[in-house]
Amino acid sequence: MNNQKELIIDKIEKNFSYPLKQGNLKVLEDVSLYMEVGEIIALLGPSGCGKSTLLNIVAGFEKPDKGQVVFMGKTVIAPSPERAVVFQSATLFPWLTAKQNIAYGLKLHKQKQEVIKEKCKKYIELVGLQGFENYYPAQLSGGMQQRVALARVLVLEPRMLLMDEPFAALDAQTRIKMQQLLLSISAQIKPTILFVTHDVEEALILADKVYVMSKLPGRIIRQVEVPFKRPRSISIIGTNGFSKTKREILQLLFE
Ligand SMILES: Nc1ncnc2c1ncn2[C@@H]1O[C@H](COP(=O)(O)OP(=O)(O)O)[C@@H](O)[C@H]1O
Ligand SMILES: [Mg+2]
Incomplete structure (x- = not known):
């Protein structure tokens, strides 16, 4: 295990059981990724694929059935103010x-x-x-x-921000303003950010890497390096590189 990484998500599996039903629902299967200090990673996947569940495990709100989350060299067993969570509603x-x-x-x-x-x-x-x-x-x-x-x-x-679709309930113009704000915050104070979204454009605007998740049980099906340097602005929208990467990711999501 490499303790230099800020965050390691190591082979996470998570099931939910239903007391009144037989069996259980496998929500996450063999999910692994790691993050460097100051990196922004977007977790992108269809609604219900286990994104919030994964974020809650990283936050320490939920426990995985298999695997572990390691933050700054220590296994996560509980929430910590070092990993702050921002939800969709304020x-x-x-x-x-x-x-x-x-x-x-x-x-x-x-x-x-x-x-x-x-x-x-x-x-x-x-x-x-x-x-x-x-x-x-x-x-x-x-x-x-x-x-x-x-x-x-x-x-x-906090060292790390865990953001669960924080701009999803906002109108389109406000959402772009907030994305721009987050880019400027990240340029100034450089927190490590794990950002959950179901919006391909949002993932490409904000992230250094996009991890694309499958439908249930959620697995990571592709890691996409975003081909834009920082500092970044929303003027990347509509450029050739942006459209091409967006198309590739959409194809993955609809396969
Ligand atoms: N506490 C829970 N108990 C039982 N099932 C849950 C619980 N939390 C989430 N689920 C189920 O797990 C699946 C993934 O949910 P979630 O992580 O919220 O997906 P996403 O955030 O990608 O939309 C869904 O089918 C949801 O109904
Ligand atoms: Mg969710």
Whole structure:
């Protein structure tokens, strides 16, 4: 086992059993991949292929039946603030303002007042929430809520972000803005990012490598190197390389 890797997913198998039914459902079969520090990997696959299950295992919310996840040289057995999770819905505290939501985790960790103030300012700027600090979640659009959700985990300065279709519920224009924001965040603070999506374009815009998954039981059927350097912008959409890679991946998904 190579402990230099930031994250190793090693031959994971996961089954769900149903108490009222015979047998069980094999959701993941022999899934392996590894990640370098600062790398962005997209897990791409059809709905229901086990992407969230795999992300939950990496987060430490679920246990695999076979195999293991190794993060920074240690087997994952529980969730850790080093591996922060961002979900499709923002799940903010409705009774707290944007800024209070962002400060919440730091307060929980008993950080000093001036540290909280300084970090909140930094991450509010990083996600572009200046001017919206005192709004409550219900007063914010879906995209702005997702910015708060991002800042709320970034402020804890995790090594790794686990993102489960975080932009899937947003309208097309907001989604592109958020993808651009994530590219700029990754250029500035370089967290290692495991990004789950069912959207081929999103995977190509964001990731260094795309791992394409099969239908159930989810297996990795192909690893695609994305042929675009960083820093990157959404202007890659529609270029020849982009369309060609997109076509190849779509073919795999529909085979
Ligand atoms: N806790 C669970 N108990 C039983 N079945 C589950 C559970 N979580 C997910 N599943 C099943 O596992 C399969 C994969 O689900 P999921 O990982 O959510 O897929 P994806 O995120 O790719 O859409 C689905 O058939 C789903 O119904
Ligand atoms: Mg899912």
